[in-house]
Amino acid sequence: MHDELIYGQTKHWWKESVVYQIYPRSFQDSNGDGIGDLPGITSRLDYLRDLGVDVIWLSPHYDSPNADNGYDIRDYRKVMREFGTMQDFDALLAGIKQRGMRLIVDLVANHTSDEHVWFIESRKSRDNPYRDYYLWRPGKIAANGAELPPNNFGSAFSGSAWTKDKGTGEYYLHLFAEKQPDLNWDNPAVREEIYSTMRFWLDKGVDGFRMDVIPFISKDATFPDVLPNESQVHINANGPHLQEYLQEMNREVLSKYDCMTVGEAHGITIEETPTLVDERRHELNMIFNFDAVRLNRDGRNWRQWKLTELKAIYARQYEALGVHSWNTIFLANHDNPRLVNAFGDDSDAYRVASAKVLATMLLTLKGTAYLYQGDELGMTNYRFRSIEEYDDIEAKNAWKFDVLTGKETAEHYLDNLARVSRDHARTPMQWDDSPHAGFTSPDAKPWLAVNPNYTTINAADARRDQDSIYHYMQQLLRLRKQTLAFVYGDYEDLAPEHPSLFLYARTLGEERFLVALNFSRETFALPDEFSKGQIVLANTASISSELGAWESRIVLA
Numbered sequence: 269m270h271d272e273l274i275y276g277q278t279k280h281w282w283k284e285s286v287v288y289q290i291y292p293r294s295f296q297d298s299n300g301d302g303i304g305d306l307p308g309i310t311s312r313l314d315y316l317r318d319l320g321v322d323v324i325w326l327s328p329h330y331d332s333p334n335a336d337n338g339y340d341i342r343d344y345r346k347v348m349r350e351f352g353t354m355q356d357f358d359a360l361l362a363g364i365k366q367r368g369m370r371l372i373v374d375l376v377a378n379h380t381s382d383e384h385v386w387f388i389e390s391r392k393s394r395d396n397p398y399r400d401y402y403l404w405r406p407g408k409i410a411a412n413g414a415e416l417p418p419n420n421f422g423s424a425f426s427g428s429a430w431t432k433d434k435g436t437g438e439y440y441l442h443l444f445a446e447k448q449p450d451l452n453w454d455n456p457a458v459r460e461e462i463y464s465t466m467r468f469w470l471d472k473g474v475d476g477f478r479m480d481v482i483p484f485i486s487k488d489a490t491f492p493d494v495l496p497n498e499s500q501v502h503i504n505a506n507g508p509h510l511q512e513y514l515q516e517m518n519r520e521v522l523s524k525y526d527c528m529t530v531g532e533a534h535g536i537t538i539e540e541t542p543t544l545v546d547e548r549r550h551e552l553n554m555i556f557n558f559d560a561v562r563l564n565r566d567g568r569n570w571r572q573w574k575l576t577e578l579k580a581i582y583a584r585q586y587e588a589l590g591v592h593s594w595n596t597i598f599l600a601n602h603d604n605p606r607l608v609n610a611f612g613d614d615s616d617a618y619r620v621a622s623a624k625v626l627a628t629m630l631l632t633l634k635g636t637a638y639l640y641q642g643d644e645l646g647m648t649n650y651r652f653r654s655i656e657e658y659d660d661i662e663a664k665n666a667w668k669f670d671v672l673t674g675k676e677t678a679e680h681y682l683d684n685l686a687r688v689s690r691d692h693a694r695t696p697m698q699w700d701d702s703p704h705a706g707f708t709s710p711d712a713k714p715w716l717a718v719n720p721n722y723t724t725i726n727a728a729d730a731r732r733d734q735d736s737i738y739h740y741m742q743q744l745l746r747l748r749k750q751t752l753a754f755v756y757g758d759y760e761d762l763a764p765e766h767p768s769l770f771l772y773a774r775t776l777g778e779e780r781f782l783v784a785l786n787f788s789r790e791t792f793a794l795p796d797e798f799s800k801g802q803i804v805l806a807n808t809a810s811i812s813s814e815l816g817a818w819e820s821r822i823v824l825a
């Protein structure tokens with residue numbers, strides 16, 4: 269059977285969908301232990317249906333000791349105790365389907381927890397049947413006779429990516445924390461274990477996977493050192509058998525289901541993206557490219573970004589992907605600070621307007637749009653006061669490695685962390701103005717601080733206020749659903765050099781939409797074309813030939 273075509277592009281439900289990411293730990297607690305859970309999510313499904321999202325992406329819900337909040341899986345077929353039971357999962361899935369939505373789950377297959385039975389076995393002896401499930405290597409002997417790790421890879425969570433295991437005297441690889449050993453994908457048994465896990469969840473009825481750091485799965489088994497002019501993340505993402513393994517996964521599993529896949533792809537450039545998502549290759553449907561969301565970062569440090577840079581990234585993505593590859597549009601997730609702080613204006617005067625500008629952009633650019641929980645309310649970064657108040661392993665490990673060893677001052681480290689921390693996205697959802705924002709019961713202790721601004725920024729207020737970000741997003745989602753031009757239409761940046769205005773057109777056949785977004789507090793005149801058309805949606809009632817501070821406008825030309 270052939271795919272339906274629309275202006276030379278294949279038509280798919282996952283291209284037309286808007287995905288909403290849930291970080292279960294922080295969404296809704298139902299049993300008063302201070303930790304979000306699956307029944308909590310089920311109780312909020314009407315809220316998501318009313319907002320108008322099509323697909324829910326659930327961050328890991330599997331059994332885990334939580335060294336990295338579930339991105340360290342102990343058992344791929346069991347639900348995390350804190351989140352509930354398999355019956356709770358089934359009820360959640362049924363509730364999602366009943367409301368006409370879909371569910372994708374997180375597949376963390378580059379690494380497991382060190383408490384996974386495969387690793388417990390693997391570390392027992394050099395000849396254990398599971399030894400080759402992970403990457404074990406002897407240390408390297410330096411000229412002075414000292415023993416060094418097998419190569420100079422660093423862990424994304426600080427320190428060496430190799431830990432020596434006392435039992436057998438060999439080192440195992442962990443590109444993330446010590447408790448997250450990397451699987452050996454060159455072992456066919458490992459690949460089959462993962463495929464079988466995928467079938468297990470697909471057979472239950474899930475609609476696909478977000479694949480954690482998927483380009484890291486293939487490694488050069490000789491593990492050469494990273495040279496000073498090389499990027500480790502690029503090396504890790506471009507292993508020798510990556511495409512071969514993804515094609516095998518597609519052949520063995522994905523091709524047999526009507527499902528969607530999105531790979532988290534740090535280290536893959538825009539130009540390399542088609543090597544993973546060109547539909548003629550039968551690998552993944554789309555990937556997350558991090559150029560846009562990490563535009564405000566220089567390594568680990570915050571940097572001031574420019575709108576012209578952001579526009580250039582979207583233009584390059586559009587050019588590089590062409591008609592056979594598909595893009596993702598997102599500016600937030602559970603690893604990044606809050607959308608309005610990072611890309612908007614979090615002042616009292618402009619928080620709401622700027623959140624609407626960003627929502628307009630996310631939902632009218634070309635690619636499947638991904639929204640992160642709480643961004644429909646304009647939730648903001650929390651003011652963490654000390655390292656103890658943070659939870660994130662990335663932040664805590666870097667503190668140990670850099671601050672406690674004197675490489676960086678505590679003041680500089682904390683100032684920067686206040687802008688970039690992953691924990692900003694993880695503070696509990698703000699449902700109403702009751703204690704703990706309605707996230708958990710009044711006498712419970714939420715696992716992470718609730719932002720005190722919940723008394724004014726919360727879902728209950730947003731649902732009552734017709735001018736809220738929530739209602740504006742609802743309108744945008746409705747518009748997008750009715751308008752294929754926003755999905756499949758051509759994209760043209762109308763003012764790439766303008767420092768504050770983002771003006772673009774989306775055209776499909778005879779239908780042409782113009783989008784005007786003001787990323788500043790100034791007012792600018794708009795090109796004539798904008799005044800001639802019919803206004804479809806705007807974030808202000810006072811429309812003129814100019815675009816005021818943080819205004820958004822969509823026009824049918």
Ligand SMILES: OC[C@H]1O[C@H](OC[C@H]2O[C@H](OC[C@H]3O[C@H](O)[C@H](O)[C@@H](O)[C@@H]3O)[C@H](O)[C@@H](O)[C@@H]2O)[C@H](O)[C@@H](O)[C@@H]1O
Binds near residue numbers: 340690
């Ligand atoms: O399962 C472990 C984590 O996997 C996902 O996120 C991956 C991490 O991605 C980044 O780190 C990758 C590289 O990014 C930059 O290019 C740096 O320069 C490199 O040093 C990094 O290796 C982020 O910086 C991390 O915050 C992400 O964890 C999941 O989404 C995470 O939640 C998991 O923790």
